[in-house]
Amino acid sequence: MDPTTEPIKAVKLRHPVRTAFAVVILLLVVLFVWDAATRDAYQWPLVGQYLFDRRISQAAVVTLALTILSMILAIVMGLVLAVMRLSDNPVLKVVSWVYLWIFRGTPVYVQLVFWGLLGTIYRSVTVGIPFTSVEFFTISPFSAIDLFWLAVLGLAFNEAAYMAEIVRGGILSVPRGQDEAARALGMSWRQTMLRVVVPQSMRVIIPPTGNEVISMLKTTSLVTALGFSLELYARTRAISAQIYATVPLLIVASIWYLLVTSILMVGQHYLEKYYGRGVAPQREPEDDPELPETETATETTGIAGGNAEAVPPPKREHQ
Amino acid sequence: MTDVPMVHADHIVKRYGSHEVLKDISVTVNRGEVACLIGPSGSGKSTFLRCINHLESINGGRLSVDGDLMGYRQRGDKLYEMSPSEVSRQRADIGMVFQSFNLFPHMTVLENIIEAPTRVKGVKKATAVATAFELLDRVGLAHKAKAYPAHLSGGQQQRVAIARALAMSPKLMLFDEPTSALDPELVGEVLDVMKGLAQSGMTMIVVTHEIGFAREVGDSLFFMDGGVIVESGDPREVLTNPKHPRTQSFLSKVL
Numbered sequence: 001m002d003p004t005t006e007p008i009k010a011v012k013l014r015h016p017v018r019t020a021f022a023v024v025i026l027l028l029v030v031l032f033v034w035d036a037a038t039r040d041a042y043q044w045p046l047v048g049q050y051l052f053d054r055r056i057s058q059a060a061v062v063t064l065a066l067t068i069l070s071m072i073l074a075i076v077m078g079l080v081l082a083v084m085r086l087s088d089n090p091v092l093k094v095v096s097w098v099y100l101w102i103f104r105g106t107p108v109y110v111q112l113v114f115w116g117l118l119g120t121i122y123r124s125v126t127v128g129i130p131f132t133s134v135e136f137f138t139i140s141p142f143s144a145i146d147l148f149w150l151a152v153l154g155l156a157f158n159e160a161a162y163m164a165e166i167v168r169g170g171i172l173s174v175p176r177g178q179d180e181a182a183r184a185l186g187m188s189w190r191q192t193m194l195r196v197v198v199p200q201s202m203r204v205i206i207p208p209t210g211n212e213v214i215s216m217l218k219t220t221s222l223v224t225a226l227g228f229s230l231e232l233y234a235r236t237r238a239i240s241a242q243i244y245a246t247v248p249l250l251i252v253a254s255i256w257y258l259l260v261t262s263i264l265m266v267g268q269h270y271l272e273k274y275y276g277r278g279v280a281p282q283r284e285p286e287d288d289p290e291l292p293e294t295e296t297a298t299e300t301t302g303i304a305g306g307n308a309e310a311v312p313p314p315k316r317e318h319q
Numbered sequence: 320m321t322d323v324p325m326v327h328a329d330h331i332v333k334r335y336g337s338h339e340v341l342k343d344i345s346v347t348v349n350r351g352e353v354a355c356l357i358g359p360s361g362s363g364k365s366t367f368l369r370c371i372n373h374l375e376s377i378n379g380g381r382l383s384v385d386g387d388l389m390g391y392r393q394r395g396d397k398l399y400e401m402s403p404s405e406v407s408r409q410r411a412d413i414g415m416v417f418q419s420f421n422l423f424p425h426m427t428v429l430e431n432i433i434e435a436p437t438r439v440k441g442v443k444k445a446t447a448v449a450t451a452f453e454l455l456d457r458v459g460l461a462h463k464a465k466a467y468p469a470h471l472s473g474g475q476q477q478r479v480a481i482a483r484a485l486a487m488s489p490k491l492m493l494f495d496e497p498t499s500a501l502d503p504e505l506v507g508e509v510l511d512v513m514k515g516l517a518q519s520g521m522t523m524i525v526v527t528h529e530i531g532f533a534r535e536v537g538d539s540l541f542f543m544d545g546g547v548i549v550e551s552g553d554p555r556e557v558l559t560n561p562k563h564p565r566t567q568s569f570l571s572k573v574l
Contacts, residue, residue: 181421181480184372185435185487186411189403195434199425277425277467 046248050239051255059235060256066151066220066231067260071213073156078163083193085168096164103161108154109222115154116226118142148230151223159216166208170201202275210268214261232256323386325350325491325522326371332379333366333546340366342546344380348524348539353517355533355554356526358543359569364526367543368493371524372413373406384413385490411439414484418496420476422468422483428455429464432483440487447486454482458512474505478512485516492516494525530573534558542566 036042050056081099084092103111119142128135142150174197182192221233229238232253240249326348333341340363348354356364369375370382373390382389390406391398401409422431432454433447442450455461458478460471468476477497484492494513498506510532517523517536527533533540533554540554542563550563558574561567 175419175421177417177419177421178423180374181415181417181423183407184374184410184413184415184417185483186407186439187435188407188439191438195438196423200423275425 041247042251043245043248046243046245047251050236050249050252053239053252055235055239056232056252056256059230059232060260062148062230063217063220063232063256064260066148066155066223067213067217070152070155070159070220071216073152074159074163074212074216075167075209077156077160078165078167079198081160081164082167082171085164086171100161100164103158108158108219109225111158112151112154112222112225115150118150119145147226147228150226151220151228151231154223154226155216155219159212159219162212163209166205166212167201170203170205171197173204174200199275203272206268206271206275210264210271213264213268217260217264218257324348325352325385326354326524327383328367328371328380329382330380331367331370331377331382333363333370333375334378340546341370341377344543344546344548346541346548346551348522350522351520352538353523353525353536354539354541355537356524356541356543357528357530357533357569358549362543363546364543365495368415368495368524368526371491371493372410372415374415384409407439411435411487412490414487414489414492416477416480416484416492416494416497418499420468420473420480420500422476422480424468427465427467428460428471428479431468431479432486435483436486450486451482454485455479457485457515458482459508472505473501474508477501477509481509481512481516490522492521492523494523494527496526496528498527498529528573530558530570542569544569 037044081096084096085100087093119140122141124138124140126135126138145153178196178200179192182196187195220231223231224234229235236249236253240246324347326346328344328346331341331344332339344363344367346354346367356367358364366375370377371384371389376390387409388398389409390401392401393399422428423434426434429448429451432451433442433444436442436447436450437444452461452464455464458481460475460478460482463471463475463479468479471479481497497513498509501509506529510529513523513525513532514536525532525537537554539551540557541551542549542557542561542565544565550557550561550566557566558570561570
């Protein structure tokens with residue numbers, strides 16, 4: 001038979017091992033689900049009863065608030081720390097490095113316990129001139145801070161160290177020529193950073209930051225270390241202690257954590273799409289009424305992919 | 320006023336650590352002139368270009384553009400470093416075109432062009448857009464205003480980069496091997512734009528490997544090697560009749 005341009009009709013290659021494997025896995029899952037559904041220890045009626053309990057949904061909101069507020073603070077602090085680390089100023093560099101060394105080098109649980117004890121350690125602070133008897137005033141700096149905000153600070157200070165490294169990687173991933181082009185146009189350091197470098201680094205910063213948000217959501221369960229007990233995990237534990245049922249309340253907590261994580265993942269998807277513009281396959285150019293009609297340029301030949309690209313080392317091109 | 324040269328480089332020295340990249344470079348480029356810098360890679364020609372707009376600071380000598388020292392202020396016989404904002408102001412009047420285009424990939428062609436005029440010079444957006452379309456027309460790309468750089472060919476990107484530099488109405492244009500990263504068939508369109516610019520009276524300093532361009536458009540030619548200017552003069556003269564053996568051997572390889 002002579003070859004023509006007609007589409008090829010061929011018998012599909014079979015994958016017997018693959019198929020067998022899928023059947024085995026499916027069987028195991030069905031067995032597990034059937035067993036779990038009928039096992040008394042799970043106490044499913046209690047799960048149903050407490051899933052939409054007012055106290056728990058409120059605790060979920062508190063958890064989400066803790067996550068979002070501490071992440072916002074951590075991102076701002078991380079950006080500042082990253083810029084300090086990359087600056088020419090040796091003082092700022094060392095300060096940033098020491099911050100990272102301490103906050104990345106100790107467990108977050110230990111840090112949170114410390115935050116909880118700050119009020120005890122610094123019961124009173126006297127401001128005056130050292131080595132003299134002159135005293136201006138005495139305050140107790142941590143007595144006024146609500147436990148919720150103390151938890152936000154504790155989580156943010158720890159997370160900022162990780163965000164700093166993520167932001168630094170993102171900034172270094174922007175080719176040096178971008179910074180040079182901006183400076184050659186007379187843009188200031190601030191303008192270069194805010195308009196050229198940071199927007200481009202977002203493409204590299206956002207995927208790992210999404211992971212950090214999700215990881216933060218789960219780290220909030222540790223804030224009992226400083227005595228805060230209104231978030232999801234502490235609340236479900238408290239209820240389970242009242243009604244002597246551990247497992248169903250753990251399932252309730254897990255369902256809520258999964259739900260919030262899923263919502264956050266959707267948000268991350270849209271952010272990635274927004275900051276991939278000009279690089280990832282394109283959206284249509286928007287209509288801009290002040291521009292004359294132009295031929296639409298939508299040949300999608302851009303560099304593909306681009307969310308989770310490895311961070312290339314900074315380029316320096318001189319002769 | 321017009322007798323002040325546009326670029327006056329006097330005994331420029333540039334070192335990276337202990338490595339001396341530029342050793343005693345003196346170049347004068349007058350208003351409206353097109354000066355071409357040629358030479359093998361590593362000869363320091365790009366570094367010299369970057370010293371002119373103070374992307375690199377110099378270690379010795381004096382460099383002035385339009386009569387003003389770049390990056391320093393002289394009072395008596397003492398030099399004072401300028402603040403970053405003063406240096407930015409100086410750079411705003413000097414256009415630069417890079418080998419790798421360096422368009423901002425997250426902005427459309429139009430956004431690339433109006434960014435610096437609106438942010439640095441405070442030009443109104445409508446005015447900047449009108450100027451941008453004039454310039455895009457001049458480089459033949461008005462229909463690509465809304466495209467992102469990744470959707471343009473190398474030659475088109477470089478023409479946009481030239482328009483972006485011109486949008487700041489510079490008094491001097493620096494070209495750092497503007498055609499070296501292009502496919503051979505795209506080199507012509509960029510050189511045509513540069514020729515038009517030269518004819519309009521723009522002062523230009525061009526680091527290039529395009530000997531034909533230097534011969535046709537250049538008013539002066541400098542051959543650099545090992546951080547010094549080996550030979551300079553009228554391009555037609557130097558290219559046809561190189562005196563120095565180093566120039567002769569270089570030209571025999573590239574011509």
